[in-house]
Amino acid sequence: MERDPxxxxxxxxxxxxxxxAPTRPTHRLQxxxxxxRPASGRTASxxxxxxxxxxxxxTLDPQVPLRPQFRLRPGxxxxxxxxxxxxxxxQRSRAIRTALCQYLADQSDHRPAEWQEDPDLAHALDSLF
Amino acid sequence: MIVGxxxxxxxxxxxxxxxxxxxxxxxGKSERIRYEEDIRRAYGTDDTPAMAFVTEEGDRFxxxxxxxxxxxxxxxxxxxxxxxxxxRLLFLAALSELMGKGLATREFRVVTGLPVNWYADxxxxxxxxxxxxxxxxxxxxxxxxxxxxxxxxxxxxxxxSLFDLLLSxxxxxxxxxxxxxxxxxxxxxxxxxxxxxxxxxxxxEKGSGTxxxxxxxxxxxxxxxxxxxxxLDLRMHDVDRAIRRGQxxxxxxxxxxxWLVSPVxxxxxxxxxxxxxxxxxxGRDLDAILVxxxxxxxxxxxxxxxxxHARTLPDPALANVRGFLKYxxxxxxxxxxxxxxxxx
Numbered sequence: 264m265e266r267d268p269x270x271x272x273x274x275x276x277x278x279x280x281x282x283x284a285p286t287r288p289t290h291r292l293q294x295x296x297x298x299x300r301p302a303s304g305r306t307a308s309x310x311x312x313x314x315x316x317x318x319x320x321x322t323l324d325p326q327v328p329l330r331p332q333f334r335l336r337p338g339x340x341x342x343x344x345x346x347x348x349x350x351x352x353x354q355r356s357r358a359i360r361t362a363l364c365q366y367l368a369d370q371s372d373h374r375p376a377e378w379q380e381d382p383d384l385a386h387a388l389d390s391l392f
Numbered sequence: 393m394i395v396g397x398x399x400x401x402x403x404x405x406x407x408x409x410x411x412x413x414x415x416x417x418x419x420g421k422s423e424r425i426r427y428e429e430d431i432r433r434a435y436g437t438d439d440t441p442a443m444a445f446v447t448e449e450g451d452r453f454x455x456x457x458x459x460x461x462x463x464x465x466x467x468x469x470x471x472x473x474x475x476x477x478x479x480r481l482l483f484l485a486a487l488s489e490l491m492g493k494g495l496a497t498r499e500f501r502v503v504t505g506l507p508v509n510w511y512a513d514x515x516x517x518x519x520x521x522x523x524x525x526x527x528x529x530x531x532x533x534x535x536x537x538x539x540x541x542x543x544x545x546x547x548x549x550x551x552x553s554l555f556d557l558l559l560s561x562x563x564x565x566x567x568x569x570x571x572x573x574x575x576x577x578x579x580x581x582x583x584x585x586x587x588x589x590x591x592x593x594x595x596x597e598k599g600s601g602t603x604x605x606x607x608x609x610x611x612x613x614x615x616x617x618x619x620x621x622x623x624l625d626l627r628m629h630d631v632d633r634a635i636r637r638g639q640x641x642x643x644x645x646x647x648x649x650x651w652l653v654s655p656v657x658x659x660x661x662x663x664x665x666x667x668x669x670x671x672x673x674x675g676r677d678l679d680a681i682l683v684x685x686x687x688x689x690x691x692x693x694x695x696x697x698x699x700x701h702a703r704t705l706p707d708p709a710l711a712n713v714r715g716f717l718k719y720x721x722x723x724x725x726x727x728x729x730x731x732x733x734x735x736x
Binding site for chain 1: 545547551558564565568571572592593594595676719722
C-alpha cells in the first residue's frame, strides 16, 4: 500500500483513484480473492491457514489503499462504495478484513528502517504545546 | 524519569518507566489509634508501603487507606483544587509510589492535564509543582522521599487520549492517517466531560469545551436511588463500584441495580450528546469520534447510537495518562533519538 501522499486537498480524495470509477470492478483485490478460492469452487474460508499477513500480501491492491478506521462518505468515496457494493457480502467482509490486516502490517512491521515522520505532522504536533 | 500524571476527580493515575499507579483521589485525616505497624501490616507491603504521610497540614491518609480508615475524608470537586495542598499531596503521593521503596531521591519531568475550560490555570499548576519537594511516608518507620520536579507540561486532558492513539510508546507518530484526520474527542471523566476537536493536529477552539456533567452526577442520582430503594447509604466511590458491578450487596445477598442505573445513564448521555451536537452538529464532517475517560465504558454505547463512527479507546480510564507519558517521551527524549527535540 502506498503511503498517503500528503494532506487532504480539496476536490480529490487521496484514497480514491483519480481516474473515473470503472463500471466493472477491475481491482486486483478481487482477482486475488478469486485465486484464493479452493479447487472445489467454494469461497475460501475466512479462517484460512494462510494467516492474515500472508493473505494481506496476496490480496494487496496498491490502487485501492483503504483506510479501514475511517467511514466511507457518499459523494467523497463513491468509487470505493460502488466497488464494495458490487462484492458479495463474504467478499466484502474479506476485503475489509484484508485491508485492515494490511493497514496494521503497514503501520508497524512493514515500516522501513529509514522511515521518518511526516515533517508537517511532526511540526504540527510539536508546536501544539 | 519522565512520567504522566492524571489527577482525576475519581482516581489519580500515574505512569512512568513501565510502572503504573492508580488510587482513589481521596485524602483523609489520619487515624492514630491503629497507626504505624498495623497500617503496614494491613495495607502495605515491603515493596508498596501504605499511603500514610506526614505533611505541613497534618498527618494524612491517601487513596484506599483514606477511604477505608479516615473518619474525615475529602475529594476536591471544584476549580480551587488547582491550588489546594490536597491536590499537591495526591501528585506527590503518585510520584512517591512510582519511586518505590528503593530510591530516596529522584528527578522527574511531568506531563499532566486539566479540563479544557480550566486550561488557563496551567501556569498555577506548573508553579506549584515545579521545584524540590520532601515527602515523609509513615510505614512503621518514616521514609523520606526527595523529589525534584524539573519540568511540568500541562495539556488539555482529552489530548492525552488523542496522543495515546496517535503515538508509539517512544512518542513517534504511529498512525499518520488518523493524525491527518478531523477528529473529535469526548472525554467522560468523573466531574467533567471534555470535548476537543482537532484537524490535522491543529486544535479547533470553537469545537472544544467542557461541561460539568459526568459520572459524579450519575453516581449522585444512582446513590440516591440506592438509598431510597435499599436504605443503603454509599459514598461516591462505592456507588461508582456498584455501577460497574451492576449490583449491590444487601445482607450478604447480591441485588441487581441495572434498572436503577440505566435511566440515569440515559439522561447523562442525553446531556453529553446535546453538547456534542452544539459543538459538532451531527458530526458528518468528522473522520472519527473518540470516546474516552472513566465514564466511557458506561456511556460509549449510547454515544454510538447517535454517532455511528464513534469508537471507544482501549482501557479508556487510563488513556489520558498513557498519552501524557507518550507525549513526555516525545518532548524530552534524548536528542540522539530520532525526532527528539532536546536532551533529557
